[in-house]
Amino acid sequence: MNTTTADFLGTVPLFRSLGRSELESFAELTRERSYPRGSVILFENDPGDSLFVVRSGRVKVVLIGEDGREVILGVLGVGQHFGELSLIDEQPRSAHVIAMEDAGLIILRRDDFRRRVESSPTVAWSLLTELSRRLRRADDKIGGLVLLDVPGRIARLLLDLSEESGTDQIEKSLTHQTIAQMIGASRETVSRAMKEFQDSGWISVERRRISLADRPALVSRAQVRE
Amino acid sequence: MNTTTADFLGTVPLFRSLGRSELESFAELTRERSYPRGSVILFENDPGDSLFVVRSGRVKVVLIGEDGREVILGVLGVGQHFGELSLIDEQPRSAHVIAMEDAGLIILRRDDFRRRVESSPTVAWSLLTELSRRLRRADDKIGGLVLLDVPGRIARLLLDLSEESGTDQIEKSLTHQTIAQMIGASRETVSRAMKEFQDSGWISVERRRISLADRPALVSRAQVRE
DNA sequence: TTATGAGCGTGACCGGGGTCACCTTTCCGG
DNA sequence: CCGGAAAGGTGACCCCGGTCACGCTCATAA
Numbered sequence: 001m002n003t004t005t006a007d008f009l010g011t012v013p014l015f016r017s018l019g020r021s022e023l024e025s026f027a028e029l030t031r032e033r034s035y036p037r038g039s040v041i042l043f044e045n046d047p048g049d050s051l052f053v054v055r056s057g058r059v060k061v062v063l064i065g066e067d068g069r070e071v072i073l074g075v076l077g078v079g080q081h082f083g084e085l086s087l088i089d090e091q092p093r094s095a096h097v098i099a100m101e102d103a104g105l106i107i108l109r110r111d112d113f114r115r116r117v118e119s120s121p122t123v124a125w126s127l128l129t130e131l132s133r134r135l136r137r138a139d140d141k142i143g144g145l146v147l148l149d150v151p152g153r154i155a156r157l158l159l160d161l162s163e164e165s166g167t168d169q170i171e172k173s174l175t176h177q178t179i180a181q182m183i184g185a186s187r188e189t190v191s192r193a194m195k196e197f198q199d200s201g202w203i204s205v206e207r208r209r210i211s212l213a214d215r216p217a218l219v220s221r222a223q224v225r226e
Numbered sequence: 227m228n229t230t231t232a233d234f235l236g237t238v239p240l241f242r243s244l245g246r247s248e249l250e251s252f253a254e255l256t257r258e259r260s261y262p263r264g265s266v267i268l269f270e271n272d273p274g275d276s277l278f279v280v281r282s283g284r285v286k287v288v289l290i291g292e293d294g295r296e297v298i299l300g301v302l303g304v305g306q307h308f309g310e311l312s313l314i315d316e317q318p319r320s321a322h323v324i325a326m327e328d329a330g331l332i333i334l335r336r337d338d339f340r341r342r343v344e345s346s347p348t349v350a351w352s353l354l355t356e357l358s359r360r361l362r363r364a365d366d367k368i369g370g371l372v373l374l375d376v377p378g379r380i381a382r383l384l385l386d387l388s389e390e391s392g393t394d395q396i397e398k399s400l401t402h403q404t405i406a407q408m409i410g411a412s413r414e415t416v417s418r419a420m421k422e423f424q425d426s427g428w429i430s431v432e433r434r435r436i437s438l439a440d441r442p443a444l445v446s447r448a449q450v451r452e
Numbered sequence: 453t454t455a456t457g458a459g460c461g462t463g464a465c466c467g468g469g470g471t472c473a474c475c476t477t478t479c480c481g482g
Numbered sequence: 483c484c485g486g487a488a489a490g491g492t493g494a495c496c497c498c499g500g501t502c503a504c505g506c507t508c509a510t511a512a
Contacts, residue, residue, distance in 0.1 A: 063369040065450030071372045073365050088351075089358040094365055117354075124350045125314075128343075131357040132315040138364035139299050139320055143289040145371045146297045146410035150499070175459060184372035186500050191461060224291030376469070401489060412470055417491060433478090 005030055005106065012053055012079050014130065017122035029112040035059075035099040048086035048093040049110040054078050057103025058173075061095050062181070072181040074134075075100065084127065087113060101173075145184055147224045151193040153183040155222035158203065158212060168212040172205070231256055231332065238279055238305050240356065243348035255338040261285075261325040274312035274319040275336040280304050283329025284399075288322050288407070298407040300360075301326065310353065313339055327399075371410055373450045377419040379409040381448040384429065384438060394438040398431070 006027035009015045015023065032055070035041055041059060042048065054076050061073040061082060073095055076082055086093050087110050117124050144153050157179065161170045180190045197203045202214040202221075212218060232253035235241045241249065258281070261267055267285060268274065280302050287299045287308060299321055302308055312319050313336050343350050370379050383405065387396045406416045423429045428440040428447075438444060 063365070063373070065373045067450055069373060069450070071369050073368065085358045085361060088354045091358075091362070094362045118347050118351070121344050121347075121350070124347070124354070125344070128314045128350070128354060128357065131354065131361060132311045132317075135311060135357060135361055135364060136317070136320045138361060138368065139289070142299060142364065142367055142371065142410075143297050145368065147289070147291045147295060177459075184368075188501080189499055195461075224293055224295070403489075414471080414492080415469055421491075
């Protein structure tokens, strides 16, 4: 049981540098919980003192306005982690995290994690790398929100997703609603833009999968132009 | 000369944990350059292998669209640093940095900085803390862009700025143009909104200084409501 | 099978805010 | 102290995209 947890942790980029025995002793310090689809794993403004690693399922990181509108800051899949910010700077959690599907999470308490980071420079460095990546993405997103119109933002999102999947197929358990919340737009506008893209032959959509048929077109659409 | 550099570095949060002698030997590895107002310190997509610390003046971190529109991701003053992302993840620079006024910068080369980080856990931790802070801000900004209208975003910006200055005065070498680029709006709209705020008695503006007269009103304006 | 609810497609409407055009005021360098 | 540039104010216009209101299409459960 715990040995498989250790195995799993070894596949997580953050801990990839750790050796077998380190992983095993580290896995000992771990709790594991599962959350049904839709449940809130973590509330904005909670004090927050643990790090979560997604072992199965997917979760979304969201901001929620008083009026109920949701902004999706990110979607995390297996092997990705969240909750490190509060753990690093001891500030309250900055967003909600909600299970998009039934999800299994590995939970590490602050002190254990902190010790791990402080004692292994390579783990610290991986963490720095990960935060850098996120910061770049966030800045990109800000740029996109200001400089691009809705179709442009969608194009950029699709390119991003296909990049992280490696192919130009996107496994779409992505509803238009979800896309809309990821790029700051309304569901209706996303619908219309996606139809545009299909009609132009830039993408094709078969049940649960989006294929990028004309990458260059999308790339250029994702560009700011006058 | 270099001793004052060492002194200065000691006041920078990132290096605050270093001792006197460490600072001095560290300062040896440093170059120093000054940039006239308006000059580009660093281009997006440059390979980038140095860290910069602002010793005097102010710089802005900006994205620039093909059409020339600028988005200001941040304004950095004395004691703040930039360029660490490329150092950490070896990716190209993600934005331009431009001197808003004549500025003096201390420059550290990658290897020296990296060694410093790897050899002092406290420096690594400060860096993590700083990146966390920025990530939170970036996420906040994304939320604001999606959920708030222009006056709301301005209110939030003003509150932010006053917070980091400690008082409810903001030394404004901030033009409306600059504000506009920080919140993703046009100069004209900012003008109108600022006038609104003054007419409502929420802020008052005397030559180069903005005072927040009615904090609560601004706070509520900076809130998403239905 | 049918019911039921989530997801999608589309038209009508309209408002926030961008753009353009111009004017006035403030700021500085010489 | 003056002349030009930068900053700020304001009106007119109009378009992107949000909102509302339906209708349609699938999935899954009973």
